[in-house]
Amino acid sequence: MDSKTFQQPLYRQLANHYLDAIQASVLHPGDRMPSVRVLARQHTLSLATALQACRLLESEGWLEARPRSGYFVRSQKLPGVLAVTEPDMSKPHDAAQFVGIHQNVSEIISMGQRKVRVNLGRAAGAPELYPEKQLNALAARALREKPDLFSRQSYPTGNAAFKSVLAKRALSSGMTINPDEILVTHGCIEALNLALRAVAQPGDVIAVESPTFYGLLQVMESLGMRALEIPTSAQTGISLEALELALQTYDNIKAVVVVPHLQNPLGSIMPEAHKKRLVQLCETADIALIEDDSYSALVHDGPPLTSLKAHDTSGNVIHCASxxxxLAPGLRLGWMIAGRWHARVNMLKYAQTRYNDEWSQTIAGKFMASPAFDRHLHKIRGALRIQRDLTAEAIVRHFPVGTRCSLPNGGVSVWVELPAGFSSKKIFEAALAQEILISPGLLFSNSHRFDHFIRLNCGMPFSEEVKQAYVQLGNIMRAQQ
Structure with a gap:
């Protein structure tokens, strides 16, 4: 070692030693590091120094900490991954239209309900990523402490303790809200449904991101509303220039619906200046801004993201989340802050589905109020980061030359752009025949402009079966060429 090396702190020297091993491929992505005790013993250092070295490598993105499992090497470089093409803003908007996607969605969902070996079509983490045992224990405890939970009526707008926890956690995203402003819903999809019903009528135009979550398009179709698709970037989210043009073109746009953080399916995160401008734009135009913020807790790193609602000074933003x-794919538990539409949404909620059960809110509230919740989020983010990188590497290795994909800073899926000429519907059907489920791009728009895209789940551990599924998908694609 040179003199500069010896001048470095001991923890930095130890970190550099293992960083060299990672960069030389002596240690590979997914490999487990020696425990802190083993490191201290092998290198004749204190436990504190060994732990500091591991934390340094974690902060620099080379290691991933897994609770009660230790430190693991994570993938750092992804050579050959091409970014998804940015939307062409020079093309005119498609006319606002009644969605008409329900038949496509229903057919594909129906086909996808058959038994499959590998499910790459969903947008959720694997069951083992969620705190099942802890939630089960809290469920039993809740019934012991309140044996009448099932025999008494729920609170109209949600459990007070649960809403208090939500209000406290909202502070980290810039929102200062009273728990009484929160309405508990059956997942985020009901919150979006209520928000749209509160601000618009059948026949009205709703501006949405393009591509967008197909569930939103289904809701709009069921309500008789027309979707106006606004070009959306995989980097910065909805195009504000295109939205401004749309507001000048249409006089009956009643709302804009966006996912500002880890947009589904693109994975984009809206810059702060972009958020402020969007809130102001909608307020000036006097149209509701509906925010779906269900994914922000899964962002891999950086400070907590500021919600659109944090920039709202007039009650014009409706915040929805779940x-x-x-936390728990089996809990359809969401909430919304409806702003100036609070009373109307409350009435619509009562007329539509009445109240949410107390049991699930009690369980979620107790878990979220404990340190275990933040430990869980740290664990799931780390696992998803590794699985995202392994997914991207498999795409580069097995998919056709020229394939592009998003590399979102979090979330449970990647958006894949295949070379022109490929059909996501045909790939979906051929993959399903081999018991592999994917989400074809045509689901995410009322047009066919995304038929050469697919959305793939990266929430599952990268097992040999999953690896083989990517090989099979690549073979299916090459057969289309």
Whole structure:
């Protein structure tokens, strides 16, 4: 070692030693590091120094900490991954239209309900990524402490303790809200449904991201509303220039619906200046801004993201979120802050589905109020980061030359752009015949402009079966060429 090396702190020297091993491929992505105790013993260092070295490598993105499992090497470089093409803003908007996607969605969902070996079509983490045992224990405890949970009526707008926890956690995203402003819903999809019903009528135009979550298009179709698709970037989210043009063109746009963080399916994260401008644009135009913020807790790194609602000074933003992706896919538990539409949404909620059960809110509230929730989020983010990188590497290795994909800073899926001429519907059908499920791009728009895209789940551990599924998908694609 040179003199500069010896001048470095001991923890930095130890970190550099293992960094060299990672960069020389002596240690590979997914490999487990020696425990802190073993490191200290092998290198004749204190436990504190060994732990500091591991934390340094974690902060620099080379290691991933897994609770009660230790430190693991994570993939750092992804050579050959091409970014998804940015939308062409020079093309005119498609006319606002009644969605008409329900038949396509229903057919594909129906086909996808058959038994498959590998499910790459969903947008959720694997069951083992969620705190099943802890939630089960809290469920039993809740019934012991309140044996009348099932025999008494629920609170109209949600459990007070659960809403208090939500209000406290909202502070980290810039929102200062009273728990009484929160309405508990059956997942985020009900919150979006209520928000649209509160601000618009059948025949009205709703501006949405393009591509967008197909569930939103289904809701709009069921309500008789027309979707106006606004070009959306995989880097910065909805195009504000295109939205401004749309507001000048249409006089009956009643709302804009966006996913500002880890947009589904693109994975984009809206810059802060972009958020402020969007909130102001909608307020000036006097149209509701509906925010679906179900994914922000899954962002890999960086400070907590500021919600659109944090920039709202007039009650014009309706904030919707849920625990479906981040805590428990089996709980259809969401909430909304409806701003100036609070009373109307409350009435619509009562008329539509009445109240949410107390049991699930009690379980979620107790878990989210404990340190275990943040430990869980740290664990799931780390696992998803590794699985995203391994997914991207498999795409580069097995898919056709020229394939592009998003590399979102979090979330449970990647958006894949295949070379022109490929049909996601044909790939979906051929993959399903081999018991592999994917989400074809045509689901995410009322047009066919995304038929050469697919959305793939990266929430599953990268097992040999999953690896083989990517090989098979590549073979299916090459057969289309």
């Amino acid at each position: 625990l479906h992706k981040i």
